Amino acid sequence: MNQVFDEPQRALLRTVLNRIVPARDGVPGAGDLELGPGIEQALVESPRLRRLFLDGLREVAITAQCATGSEFVDLEPRRQTEVLESVEHASPAFFSALVEHTYRAYYTVPEVQRAVGSEPRPPQPLGYQLPAFDPALLDRQRQRTPFWRRAT
Amino acid sequence: MQPHWDEPDALIIGAGASGGAVAWSLAEAGFHVVCLEQGDWVAPESLAHRKDDWEIHRLTDFNPDPNIRQRAADYPVNNAASTFTPLMFNAVGGSTIHWSAHFPRYHPSDFRVRSLDGVGDDWPLSYDELEPFYDLSDRITGVAGLTGDPSQPTRSARGTPPVPIGRLGETIAHGFDQLGWHWWVSDGAILSESYDGRPACNLCGPCDLGCPTGARASADVTFWPRALRHGVDLRTGCRVREITLDESGRARGALYYNHDGALHEQRAPLVILAANGIGTPRLLLNSRSARFPNGLANRSGLVGKNLMFHPFAAVAGIFAEQLDGWAGPIGSVIFSHEFYETDPRRDFVRGFGLQIVRQSGPLHTALGGFTLTRVPWGETHHAVFAERYGHMLSIGVMGEDLPETVNEVVLDAELSDGHGIPAPRVRYRLSDNSVRMMEFGVARAGDALRAAGATSVLENNPLRPSGWHLLGTCRMGEHPNGSVVDRWGRAHDVDNLFVVDGSLFVTSAAVNPTTTIQALALRTADYIKRTRGRA
Numbered sequence: 005m006n007q008v009f010d011e012p013q014r015a016l017l018r019t020v021l022n023r024i025v026p027a028r029d030g031v032p033g034a035g036d037l038e039l040g041p042g043i044e045q046a047l048v049e050s051p052r053l054r055r056l057f058l059d060g061l062r063e064v065a066i067t068a069q070c071a072t073g074s075e076f077v078d079l080e081p082r083r084q085t086e087v088l089e090s091v092e093h094a095s096p097a098f099f100s101a102l103v104e105h106t107y108r109a110y111y112t113v114p115e116v117q118r119a120v121g122s123e124p125r126p127p128q129p130l131g132y133q134l135p136a137f138d139p140a141l142l143d144r145q146r147q148r149t150p151f152w153r154r155a156t
Numbered sequence: 157m158q159p160h161w162d163e164p165d166a167l168i169i170g171a172g173a174s175g176g177a178v179a180w181s182l183a184e185a186g187f188h189v190v191c192l193e194q195g196d197w198v199a200p201e202s203l204a205h206r207k208d209d210w211e212i213h214r215l216t217d218f219n220p221d222p223n224i225r226q227r228a229a230d231y232p233v234n235n236a237a238s239t240f241t242p243l244m245f246n247a248v249g250g251s252t253i254h255w256s257a258h259f260p261r262y263h264p265s266d267f268r269v270r271s272l273d274g275v276g277d278d279w280p281l282s283y284d285e286l287e288p289f290y291d292l293s294d295r296i297t298g299v300a301g302l303t304g305d306p307s308q309p310t311r312s313a314r315g316t317p318p319v320p321i322g323r324l325g326e327t328i329a330h331g332f333d334q335l336g337w338h339w340w341v342s343d344g345a346i347l348s349e350s351y352d353g354r355p356a357c358n359l360c361g362p363c364d365l366g367c368p369t370g371a372r373a374s375a376d377v378t379f380w381p382r383a384l385r386h387g388v389d390l391r392t393g394c395r396v397r398e399i400t401l402d403e404s405g406r407a408r409g410a411l412y413y414n415h416d417g418a419l420h421e422q423r424a425p426l427v428i429l430a431a432n433g434i435g436t437p438r439l440l441l442n443s444r445s446a447r448f449p450n451g452l453a454n455r456s457g458l459v460g461k462n463l464m465f466h467p468f469a470a471v472a473g474i475f476a477e478q479l480d481g482w483a484g485p486i487g488s489v490i491f492s493h494e495f496y497e498t499d500p501r502r503d504f505v506r507g508f509g510l511q512i513v514r515q516s517g518p519l520h521t522a523l524g525g526f527t528l529t530r531v532p533w534g535e536t537h538h539a540v541f542a543e544r545y546g547h548m549l550s551i552g553v554m555g556e557d558l559p560e561t562v563n564e565v566v567l568d569a570e571l572s573d574g575h576g577i578p579a580p581r582v583r584y585r586l587s588d589n590s591v592r593m594m595e596f597g598v599a600r601a602g603d604a605l606r607a608a609g610a611t612s613v614l615e616n617n618p619l620r621p622s623g624w625h626l627l628g629t630c631r632m633g634e635h636p637n638g639s640v641v642d643r644w645g646r647a648h649d650v651d652n653l654f655v656v657d658g659s660l661f662v663t664s665a666a667v668n669p670t671t672t673i674q675a676l677a678l679r680t681a682d683y684i685k686r687t688r689g690r691a
Contacts, residue, residue: 024533111519112209128205131358132483134320148306155268
């Protein structure tokens with residue numbers, strides 16, 4: 005795989021992802037689910053996105069340092085969230101892309117799909133089943149006098 | 157440039173809904189037809205429906221926005237000055253490849269907007285005149301639905317019973333009933349039973365990603381197989397640069413780039429444009445000559461003007477009950493035309509429809525679903541996601557757009573496609589009437605959702621990525637100074653040049669346009685056959 009990040013940046017991204025989508029009911033957070041490498045691969049294919057993420061992660065690190073004097077990865081989760089809220093406000097384009105790519109990666113993991121009550125399978129070939137439409141539901145509507153305007 | 161001069165009887169540009177309809181109708185009558193399509197066939201096995209990451213494709217290579225999708229067949233659209241993002245698909249089947257297959261007809265009043273309400277313009281034809289072609293289009297397309305709807309004239313029997321509406325549909329139907337408002341099952345170009353060799357829909361959901369079974373109609377499975385059986389020469393990967401003229405100022409044919417990038421000229425005594433409401437004016441504006449310095453067939457100055465999309469907003473309700481919204485076609489459930497016709501008690505003219513939209517998968521939910529209201533990140537994420545997933549239903553509020561010359565398609569001075577052809581630039585803003593209409597419509601959608609039991613309501617008005625309907629940019633009319641084409645779709649300025657796509661719409665109505673696009677195309681084909689002794 006082509007690489008975008010160095011190891012400290014990967015550790016930072018992993019911690020950030022755990023705050024974007026935290027752990028839930030036995031399912032790890034997005035960072036601990038090892039979604040970072042997939043996101044990094046997406047950045048390889050898009051110079052614009054790569055620049056956005058490199059600059060954005062740098063901003064996360066700097067904001068943490070300036071606000072707390074500590075590395076982002078060493079902060080308590082509550083403080084990490086505050087730092088991310090600050091970055092979201094200052095760099096909305098980066099943050100929007102970060103959240104979208106996190107969700108993209110997270111909600112395509114079968115373990116997550118099962119956890120949220122979704123069958124971990126694509127729509128085909130099985131499709132779904134619903135009962136046939138009951139025309140009696142329209143009985144009330146059928147009583148209504150036609151109300152379209154006539155025009156010739 | 158390589159010559160390609162074997163002359164057919166007719167040359168069609170674009171293989172979407174209108175191009176397919178005209179191609180079939182003419183070929184069936186014995187016309188030798190060539191069709192040039194910049195896209196390719198979409199193979200069912202290439203679609204995302206069997207892939208684990210199927211939801212990702214909605215955001216990438218199957219996004220409805222060509223600027224995001226960026227397939228080889230796509231051309232860029234400068235949409236910076238437009239309220240709505242123009243959406244389209246370039247392939248055999250055109251935008252029916254990714255449509256949600258609503259198949260409503262215009263109401264009779266939609267053809268008489270000026271006479272009835274003093275706005276827009278009347279069409280040079282009536283509902284009654286178009287009805288036989290609606291019926292023909294319905295038969296070939298295969299339409300699920302039910303007759304008896306009191307909001308519009310009686311239609312011919314539908315091809316199959318309605319598509320199931322599920323708990324989601326019944327929930328919102330109850331809301332409409334509580335308010336005493338109209339609702340009816342949607343006419344959908346989706347089969348609930350096998351029809352004409354195509355299977356019944358298995359309710360997999362994401363019609364917007366194409367249909368791998370052919371149960372949901374698209375022109376590549378309806379008109380095109382018939383057209384090809386009658387010998388139409390359909391050439392894919394062929395992007396038309398301009399329409400050429402002969403010495404007398406009649407259309408001679410088209411210059412196009414083929415798969416290999418070589419430039420050809422295809423000549424024909426009859427040229428028919430079916431390239432959608434942005435592609436057709438783009439092509440005409442790029443076909444400049446000494447005779448037509450402002451673009452072909454543009455003596456009126458109206459080529460590219462009067463662009464209409466449909467004002468559109470998304471409103472979603474969150475319910476305590478599980479609605480199973482992922483089961484069933486995403487877009488074609490039920491609708492209400494309670495507010496469709498003009499009511500003088502309101503502060504706007506014309507009206508809107510309310511269309512029920514299903515939910516999709518987990519990723520779609522997290523990214524905000526139809527309203528694009530994302531589930532928040534952070535500690536509240538899982539709780540909010542759980543409230544929404546499987547518990548949401550949405551209403552699309554779609555209003556009538558009226559023609560305004562300030563809304564337009566022009567050629568971009570800098571942006572171009574892969575062949576160096578200038579890209580279209582779209583300028584569009586909502587009128588004051590549309591703004592008032594949509595505010596009212598969004599409020600009514602909220603009323604319906606709450607009456608159905610929604611505990612909270614989300615809204616996005618206007619919904620920017622909703623420019624599915626590309627209309628009005630080569631409008632039809634009786635007078636050459638006030639329209640581009642005549643009542644048959646023939647250019648006033650060039651008598652062997654026809655337009656059959658959404659460009660020729662006079663007004664937009666407040667319904668999805670493909671039903672009417674296909675009916676008008678079949679009507680134009682009928683005219684061509686009659687006037688050439690082949691009817």
